[in-house]
Every structure is written in structure tokens, then in C-alpha cells.
Amino acid sequence: MAGSVLAVSDLRVSIRGDEGVAKILDHISFALAPGRILGVVGESGCGKSTLIKAVLGILSRGATVERGRILFEGEDLLRLDERRLNLEVRGSRIGFIPQDPYLALNPVFTVGAQLLEIMRWHARPEPGRSHRDRLIALLRRVQLPDPEAALDRYPHQFSGGQRQRLVIAGALASAPTLIVADEPTTALDVTTQGQILVLLRELVDEFGLSMLFVTHDLGVVAELCDDLCVIYAGQSVETGPTVEVLGHPAHPYTRALLACHPDRSEHFVGIPGLVPSPLSAPPGCRFAPRCRNVRPSCPERPPHYLPAGPGHEVDCILYEGAGA
DSSP, rough: OOOOSSSEEEEEEEEETEEEEHHHHEEEEEEEEEEOOEEEOOOOTSSHHHHHHHHHOOOOTTEEEEEEEEETTTEEEGGHHHHHHHIIIBBTTEEOOOOHHHHHHSSOOOHHHHHHHHHHOOOOOOOOHHHHHHHHHHHHTTOOHHHHHTTTGGGGGGGGHHHHHHHHHHHHTTTOOOOESSSSTTSSSSSHHHHHHHHHHHHHHTTTTTEEESSSOHHHHHOOSSSSEEEEEEEEEEEEHHHHHSSOOSSSSHHHHHHHHTTOOSSOOOOOSSSOOTSSSSSSSSGGOOOTOOTTTTTOOOOEEEEETEEEEEGGGGGGGOOO
């Protein structure tokens, strides 16, 4: 993980409720290299949103980080107080693109008022250039029509794709080194989704950013992401270059997930069983109760990664020893 912009190591997050303690994340590990896009893929309920909140330091009340590290540019975010996170990290060095552009903007304020407020708090001043001028240039770069007039309009006066471009501009306003994107194309139609994906790729390359892109869509990952981390029931089970993981999936869950994709199979092939509840998750590999390759020692094996190819690691007993 040396030299990574963001490195998450053995992260465990639990939430205490009336029914007991739920281990939402348990053994999450990945590394995001400079200038690359890392896709985090998992089905609904696997802990993607909790992971984003842990990285940004905005976990819900009752949530506890029991162990692990979140290193951002070499500094453990879990050790920073709220003041430093607010002033030096969130919105400044880490930008955020939320999932729903319709809920991301306040309907009672103009777009300009909201985006300029972000810049006043987090953007460094440039001699001879106002925040407004910089914002107009940024809106033009994200291909928003008539950016000067757009600043005086309200969110309801924009389409969904235009709102997403506004949100992207807000994430870039402070010139961050890392962008965290939470399924930013889910609420968009297919054509607009494709345009936003192309735009994100261009912006990452142009500004030298790194991006943590969270999604449940393997098609989006294949089109956009350089690297991939597959999560199942709060555990990261496989990481590596996207081409390697999708071309040679190693973990039984990754293979089963790809078999469910309509482009991979003529007939729907489901995964037997149900995702375990975080309140009663099985020990060891959480996919073991649904796995066709399960071994007697799977519930007892502590999580750790094993090599499965160039830069490709998998948390699976099948790759241990000479039988790999």
C-alpha cells in the first residue's frame, strides 16, 4: 500500500442496535494508486455506503470503528479530530459526488450561492482570479450550457444530467486529490450515464485526480475503472486490475456475480441462498454457506489475501498452498 493516495487496511465497522451488534464491515482492505480509478463493487446491503461514510468520517450515530486504518496521503483519517477533518480534508483534499443529484442541491438557494459557498470554505484563493470566475470556468469544463446564467438559476431548472454536472463541479471546486463517488450514475438514463462516465474519465486524467468509485454495476466498472475491489457482506474478497479480475475472476463470489450478468449468460443464473445478516454473520468467509467450492475449514480460516495473478489478490482458501 506504499505510495497509495488512499489505503484501507483490515477495516471493521459495527453498529449497536436494539437487536444486538451488527458487523457491517469486517475485513475491508484495498489501495488506490495516484491517478487511477478504483471501483468498489457489491450488491445492495454489502456495506458500500458505510465504507464511504467511514472514509469521509461521517459515520452514523452508534457506528464504531473497531479496528483498521484509513490512510489518506499517508495520514490515518481515523486519528484526526472533527475540526481537522472539516477544515483540511472533507471538501478540501477529498471531494464527494453523491448518488442522487436531485437531493444533493438545496432547492431554495441558487446554484451559484451553493457552489460558491463550497469554494469560500475550501478552495485556495488565486491571485487576480475570483471564485466566481473559477467556478464559471469549471462549469464550462463539465459541459454545462451557459454557465454564467446557470449560477443565478435554481436546481429545479436543470435536468438530471445537468444537476450531476453541477455536483461534479462542486466536488472539483477545491482542487482535491481524491474524489469519492457514490454511485453517481444510478439516477440517470443510459445515454446521460455514458456521457457522465466519459466526463469523469477525462477529469481524472486532466486534473491528475484519484477516484474511489462505488457502484453495483459491473458494466460501469468495466467501462470506467482501472482497478476493482469486490465486496461481499462487508468483506473485501478480491482486488486487482479490472481487466484481470473481470477476465480471470478468482473468488467463487466474483465468478457467481459475473455469471448473473446478462452479457455473460444466455439464461439467468442466480446465486443460491441469501446474503447473511450482519447481526448473525457466519465466521470466516461469509460467502461459505452459499459457495459451491466450500471446504470444512472455510468457517475457521482467518481472512487474508493470496496472489491470484499480476497485482491480483483473493481472500479464498482455494488459493492456499500447492493447490492454488
